[in-house]
Amino acid sequence: MIKILGESHPDQVVFFDPALSSQNVGDEIISSSAREWLSPLFETDFKMRVxxxxxxxxRYRRYLNDSKLMFVLGSNLLKSGMLIGFRQWDISLFDALQLNDVVLVGCGWHSYEKRVDAYSSLLYKTVLSDRYYHSVRDEYTKNKMEQIGITNVINTGCSTMWGFTPEFCENIPREKASYAVATLTDYNRDPVRDEEMLSTLLRNYDDVSIWLQGNGDRRYAASLPSFRKCGTISSTLEAFDEVLASKEVDYVGTRLHGGIRALQHGRRALIIAIDNRAREKHRDFNIPVLERDAMVDLEAWIKGGQATDIHIPIAEIDRFLRQFERK
Known part of the structure; x- marks a missing residue:
């Protein structure tokens, strides 16, 4: 049976990585953050990204057989219906022959959904570890897991936030910069409010650029009247990081992890909430968020004075990471 499933790989750690084959550079932000925290715990092991x-x-799954540990590096890939339709984590019960004892790292639920169906419950219970704590990004996801009987779950927030200590947040500026970076989301459009966001930024900043985080963002952004007045930043994490590192800049946009990356660079950021991800992070951890239908309040934030007061669950993060020491 072992030969059928593949050779044993006891010195290998597997990262199920949302950044690979992705059309959203935000997945690179999630992946790089998770690997930054996990990799030091497994310095001598071979790391494989899938x-x-x-x-x-x-045949490919044979390369994963008997790996030391398997991690899912975040993103909103859990959902209530895994049998049919779109799956951001494309696995099935057949995969459970070679995938088991998998650990979630800052994962979240795809959207606000109804009860988890029987197939999805069985899949998660079969594939996910019952020996280790799982890390999820918000209380909503933790509750969904507990509803199907998976109780070894800790709400740590997304791994992208784990460095946002009180000391770190204290050094984030409170006053307006002269330059702003915006983002838009091609798959969740509101041309009226998104145009209002851009026009407000153009009135209040000397220079405004749009970072094109997703594959379809350029086409959508180009349809808005204010686009021609804005600069653009290439659709790479390197280009975005260069701007964040080299200029005094504020971030405002609908891309959650664009805002998180700006915060990682110590920049002032306001995330425009368009789905459950930003709302749940704001509710649980006080990530700076403005509802899209409250765009009238954007100018007040731009003028400055607000502290960035994020509350990360330090004890829970430590509890999750320490379980892998000397494993």
Whole structure:
């Protein structure tokens, strides 16, 4: 049986990685943050990265057999219906022959959904570890897991936030910069409010650029009247990091992890909430968020004075990471 499933790989750690084969650079922000925290715990082990977005062949899964540990590096890939339809983590019960004892790292629920169906419950209970704590990004996801009987779950927030200590947040500026970076979301459009966001930024900043985080963002942004007055930043994390590192800049936009990356660079940021991810992070951890239908309040934030007061669950993060020491 072992030969059928593949050779044993006891010195290998597997990262199921949302950044691979992704059309959203935000997945790179999630992946790089998770690997930054996990990799030092497994310095002598071989690290293998596998895309969460693509179905694996039986032959390829053989390379994963008997790995020391398997981690899912975040993103909103958990959902109530895993049997049919779109899956951001493309696995099935057949995969459970070679995938088991998998650990979640800052994962979240795809959207606000109804009860988890029987197939999805069985899949998660079969694939996910019952020996280790799982890390999820918000209380909503933790509750969904507990509803199907998976109780070894800790709400740590997304791994992108784990460095946002009180000391770190204290050094984030409170006053307006002269330059702003915006983002838009091609798959969740509101041309009226998104145009209002851009026009407000153009009135209040000397220079405004749009970071094109997603594959379809350029086409959508170009449809808005204010686009021609804005600069653009290439759709790479390196280009975005260069701007964040080299200029005094504020971030305002609908891309959650664009805002998180700006915060990681110690920049003032306001995330425009368009789905459950930003709302739940704001509710649980006080990430700076403005509802899209409250765009009238954007100018007040721009004028400055607000502290960035994020409350990360330090004890829970430590509890999650320490379980892997000397494993």
């Amino acid at each position: 895309s969460t977005h693509q179905k694996m062949s039986f």
